Amino acid sequence: MIKDIAHFSEMHDSNGKPRGPYVHYDDWFDKQNNERFAKKSQEAEAFFRRTGITFNVYGQQDAEERLIPFDLVPRIISSREWTKLSKGIEQRIRALNAFLHDIYNRQEILRAGVIPIDLIAQNDAFLPQMMDFSPPGNIYTHIVGTDIVRTGEDDFFVLEDNARTPSGVSYMLENRETMLQMFPELFSAIPVQPVSDYPKNLRRSLEASAPRGCKGRPCVAILTPGIHNSAYYEHSFLADQMGVELVEGHDLRVVDGHIAMRTTKGYRTIDVLYRRVDDEYLDPLTFNPESMLGVPGVMDVYRAGNITIANAPGTGVADDKAVYSYIPEIIKFYTGEPAILKNVETRRCSDPQQLKYVLDNLADLVVKEVHGSGGYGMLVGPAASKKELSEFAEKLRARPNNYIAQPTLSLSTVPIFTDSGLAPRHVDLRPFALVSPNGVNITPGGLTRVALKEGSLVVNSSQGGGTKDTWVLED
Amino acid sequence: MLGKTAGGLYWMFRSLERAENTARLIEAGFRIALTRSTTAEAEWQSVISTLAAQQAYEAIYDSYDSSQVVNFLLRERTNPSSVLSIIKSARDNARLVRTALTTEVWCAVNETWMLFTDLLKDEVPQTELPAVLATIRQQSGLVRGALHGTMLRNDIYDFCRLGTFVERMDNTARIVDVKYYSLLPAPSFVGSHLDNVQWETILRSVSAHRSFRWAVEEDFTAPAIAEFLILDRRMPRSLAFSAGQIVKSLSHMAEEYGTRYASHEMADALRTLLLKPDIHSIFDEGLHQFVNEVIDSTASLAQQIEIDYRFTG
Numbered sequence: 001m002i003k004d005i006a007h008f009s010e011m012h013d014s015n016g017k018p019r020g021p022y023v024h025y026d027d028w029f030d031k032q033n034n035e036r037f038a039k040k041s042q043e044a045e046a047f048f049r050r051t052g053i054t055f056n057v058y059g060q061q062d063a064e065e066r067l068i069p070f071d072l073v074p075r076i077i078s079s080r081e082w083t084k085l086s087k088g089i090e091q092r093i094r095a096l097n098a099f100l101h102d103i104y105n106r107q108e109i110l111r112a113g114v115i116p117i118d119l120i121a122q123n124d125a126f127l128p129q130m131m132d133f134s135p136p137g138n139i140y141t142h143i144v145g146t147d148i149v150r151t152g153e154d155d156f157f158v159l160e161d162n163a164r165t166p167s168g169v170s171y172m173l174e175n176r177e178t179m180l181q182m183f184p185e186l187f188s189a190i191p192v193q194p195v196s197d198y199p200k201n202l203r204r205s206l207e208a209s210a211p212r213g214c215k216g217r218p219c220v221a222i223l224t225p226g227i228h229n230s231a232y233y234e235h236s237f238l239a240d241q242m243g244v245e246l247v248e249g250h251d252l253r254v255v256d257g258h259i260a261m262r263t264t265k266g267y268r269t270i271d272v273l274y275r276r277v278d279d280e281y282l283d284p285l286t287f288n289p290e291s292m293l294g295v296p297g298v299m300d301v302y303r304a305g306n307i308t309i310a311n312a313p314g315t316g317v318a319d320d321k322a323v324y325s326y327i328p329e330i331i332k333f334y335t336g337e338p339a340i341l342k343n344v345e346t347r348r349c350s351d352p353q354q355l356k357y358v359l360d361n362l363a364d365l366v367v368k369e370v371h372g373s374g375g376y377g378m379l380v381g382p383a384a385s386k387k388e389l390s391e392f393a394e395k396l397r398a399r400p401n402n403y404i405a406q407p408t409l410s411l412s413t414v415p416i417f418t419d420s421g422l423a424p425r426h427v428d429l430r431p432f433a434l435v436s437p438n439g440v441n442i443t444p445g446g447l448t449r450v451a452l453k454e455g456s457l458v459v460n461s462s463q464g465g466g467t468k469d470t471w472v473l474e475d
Numbered sequence: 476m477l478g479k480t481a482g483g484l485y486w487m488f489r490s491l492e493r494a495e496n497t498a499r500l501i502e503a504g505f506r507i508a509l510t511r512s513t514t515a516e517a518e519w520q521s522v523i524s525t526l527a528a529q530q531a532y533e534a535i536y537d538s539y540d541s542s543q544v545v546n547f548l549l550r551e552r553t554n555p556s557s558v559l560s561i562i563k564s565a566r567d568n569a570r571l572v573r574t575a576l577t578t579e580v581w582c583a584v585n586e587t588w589m590l591f592t593d594l595l596k597d598e599v600p601q602t603e604l605p606a607v608l609a610t611i612r613q614q615s616g617l618v619r620g621a622l623h624g625t626m627l628r629n630d631i632y633d634f635c636r637l638g639t640f641v642e643r644m645d646n647t648a649r650i651v652d653v654k655y656y657s658l659l660p661a662p663s664f665v666g667s668h669l670d671n672v673q674w675e676t677i678l679r680s681v682s683a684h685r686s687f688r689w690a691v692e693e694d695f696t697a698p699a700i701a702e703f704l705i706l707d708r709r710m711p712r713s714l715a716f717s718a719g720q721i722v723k724s725l726s727h728m729a730e731e732y733g734t735r736y737a738s739h740e741m742a743d744a745l746r747t748l749l750l751k752p753d754i755h756s757i758f759d760e761g762l763h764q765f766v767n768e769v770i771d772s773t774a775s776l777a778q779q780i781e782i783d784y785r786f787t788g
Binding site for chain 2: 049050051052227232236237239240245246247248250251253261262263264265266
C-alpha cells in the first residue's frame with residue numbers, strides 16, 4: 001500500500017473549492033448528469049476503436065492492439081503556470097542541444113570537470129560516429145517530450161527529458177479532437193489555447209532543419225519500423241497530418257549520395273528524415289548489422305551533410321537517467337543561469353555510498369534503469385512486496401551502474417470520471433517541443449497521463465495508464 | 476506515391492474483392508447443399524478448387540462436408556484465403572497505406588475487420604450463415620461506396636481499382652474454368668436437370684441469376700450464359716467488363732505519369748482478346764484453352780503492374 005500522504009489536488013483546494021483554472025469547468029460539471037457523462041465516455045471509446053487509435057503491446061499475441069483509456073475530465077493549466085513551464089522547458093532544451101554539440105565536438109564540459117568523463121565514455125548511447133560533425137543549426141534534438149510532474153502549487157519537477165524519440169503527441173491531438181466533438185459547448189464557454197497547429201509546426205520545423213545544400217522545398221519523410229511497432233498509429237497519423245510520406249527502411253536506398261525513396265515514378269530524394277527508429281537499427285553498415293529497419297549507408301549520407309536526421313543519432317547520450325542527474329549543472333554551464341524547472345533528487349547507484357543509502361531505504365524509493373523507458377524494469381518501493389524488494393536489491397547489487405533511485409514523489413491528482421462520480425488519480429504531463437534553427441516552439445498543453453488505479457503512481461500506458469486532454473487557458 | 480503504398484492499396488482491394496467473391500461462392504454452394512443435397516459434395520469440391528485451396532483444405536479434412544467447408548472458407552486461420560484471414564490482411568494493408576486513404580475508407584475497412592473478428596470468433600451455425608454472408612457483401616459495398624464517394628480520382632484511386640478488377644477477372648475466369656464442361660454447347664444435355672443446377676450455381680456465384688434474365692432475352696442455355704460471363708460488357712463481373720476497367724485505370728495513370736509501360740500493352744492485348752463479337756468463336760477455339768489463356772494473361776499482367784509501378788524494391 002501507498003502511504004497516506006497528502007497529495008496536491010489540481011482541481012479542488014483543501015476546502016473542496018475549485019482552484020482558479022477549474023472554476024468554470026467545475027461550474028459546468030455540476031450541471032451534468034452522470035448517465036449522460038457515462039454515455040459520452042462510451043462514445044469516445046467507440047470513436048477511438050473505429051478510427052484505429054490504438055497501440056500495440058509487445059509480447060501479447062491475442063490482444064495485439066489496445067486502446068489507451070481516455071478520461072473525459074480535462075486537466076487544466078493556467079496561463080501563468082504554463083508560462084513558467086514553457087520557459088523552463090525551452091531553457092532545458094537549449095542546454096541539451098548545446099551539451100550534445102559540445103560532447104560530440106570540443107567536450108569542454110568534460111575538460112571543465114563539470115560532469116565525469118565516465119558518464120560519456122561508458123555510455124552506450126554515445127556514438128563515436130557523431131564526433132566532429134555538426135548538424136544544421138547544431139540541433140540534435142528537434143522533437144522533445146519533457147516529462148513533468150507536479151507536487152504542489154508551484155512545485156514542478158522534470159522527471160525525464162525524452163530527447164530521443166518521444167511519442168504520444170498523436171494522443172494530445174486526438175484527445176482534443178474527441179473533446180471538441182463530445183463537449184463543443186465547453187470550448188465556447190472556456191478559452192482554451194489550441195493545439196491543432198502542431199502538425200503544421202512540425203513540418204515547418206523539420207523543413208527549416210534541412211541540409212544547407214537543399215534546393216527548393218525540402219522533402220520530408222517519416223521513417224517507421226512498420227505496422228507492428230507499438231507507436232505505428234502515431235507515425236501514420238503524423239505523416240497524414242503533415243502530408244509527408246511514411247517510409248520503412250526497405251523503401252529507401254542511397255542514390256547519388258542522397259537518401260531516396262522508391263516511388264511509383266522512380267527514386268525521389270529525401271532531405272529531412274523524421275525517424276522513429278532507434279539509433280541501433282538506423283544503419284546496418286554502421287550499427288547493428290542484423291537490422292532490417294534502417295537504411296544501409298544513411299550515416300555516410302548524413303555525415304556528408306546530404307540529409308537531416310531528426311532526432312540526430314547519438315542524442316540518447318543526453319537523456320539517460322544518469323546524465324539527467326547532472327542537468328542542473330549542464331544548464332548552468334551552457335546558459336549561465338540556474339535551472340528554471342527543478343530536477344527530482346536522484347541518487348546514482350554507481351556510487352557505493354549512494355548505493356548503500358538506496359538499499360537501506362529501498363521501500364521508500366523509486367528505482368529505475370538508467371536506459372529504461374515505458375515503466376518497464378522499475379521498482380516502486382512503497383508499492384512493492386517484501387519479496388519484490390529483496391529480488392530488486394539483488395539486481396541492484398549485481399549491476400549498480402544500471403540504476404538510479406528517486407524519492408517517491410507525491411504526484412498531484414486530477415479527478416477522473418468513474419461510475420460513482422469524480423475520483424482523484426495521479427497524473428504527469430508531457431508537453432511537446434519543436435526545435436529548429438528558427439527557435440523553440442512548445443505547443444500549449446501536451447499529453448496528460450493518468451494512473452487509473454486508485455493510489456497508483458505509474459502512469460505509463462503499457463502499465464495500465466490512461467490519458468486526458470490537457471488545457472492551457474488563454475490569458 | 477511510394478511504390479510500397481501503391482502495392483498496399485492494390486492488395487488491399489484485391490483482398491476485399493476476394494472476400495466478397497468467397498462469400499458469393501459459399502452462398503451458391505450452400506444453396507445447392509440445401510436444395511440438392513446429392514450434388515453438394517461435388518459442388519463444395521469445385522468451390523474449393525475455384526479458390527485454389529485444395530491443398531490447404533485437404534491438409535485438414537478428408538471429406539467435403541458442408542459445415543467443414545464453410546468453416547474452412549470463413550474462418551480457418553491456416554487458410555490464407557479464408558474470409559477472416561483475408562479481411563485481416565486487407566486491414567493490415569489499409570494500416571500500411573493509412574495516409575493514402577480518406578478517413579471514411581479507413582474507418583469502413585477497420586470497422587469491417589472489427590465486425591468480422593467478432594462475427595467469426597466461433598463457428599457460424601447454419602441458421603446464422605445467410606446473415607453473415609450478407610454482412611460480408613454489405614461491408615464490401617460500404618468500403619466501395621466510401622472509395623467512390625470520398626477519394627480523389629488520382630493514382631491512389633487507380634491502384635485501388637486495379638486491385639479490384641485484377642482479382643475479379645481472375646475470380647470469374649476461375650469459376651468458368653472449373654465449370655467449363657457444363658458451359659459447352661452439348662445438345663444432348665440441353666435442358667437436363669444437372670445442367671440447370673450447374674448453370675444456376677454459376678450465375679449465383681457471380682450474383683447474376685437475376686440480371687441474366689433481365690439482360691439476356693433468352694432462356695438458360697450454355698452459350699448464352701458463357702457469353703454473359705465472358706463477353707458481356709454490361710455485366711460488372713464479366714471478363715470483358717473487368718478488362719475494360721483495368722485498361723481504363725492504367726490509361727489514367729499513363730496520362731497522369733506521362734509514361735506507358737509494358738503493363739499497358741498487356742492490358743490492351745487482354746481487352747482485345749475479350750472483344751469477340753460472340754461466344755461461338757471462343758467455342759471454336761476451345762473454351763477451356765481460352766479461359767486458361769485469360770487466367771495466365773491476367774497473372775502476367777498483375778506481375779508486370781507490380782514491376783512497372785515499383786511495388787517492391
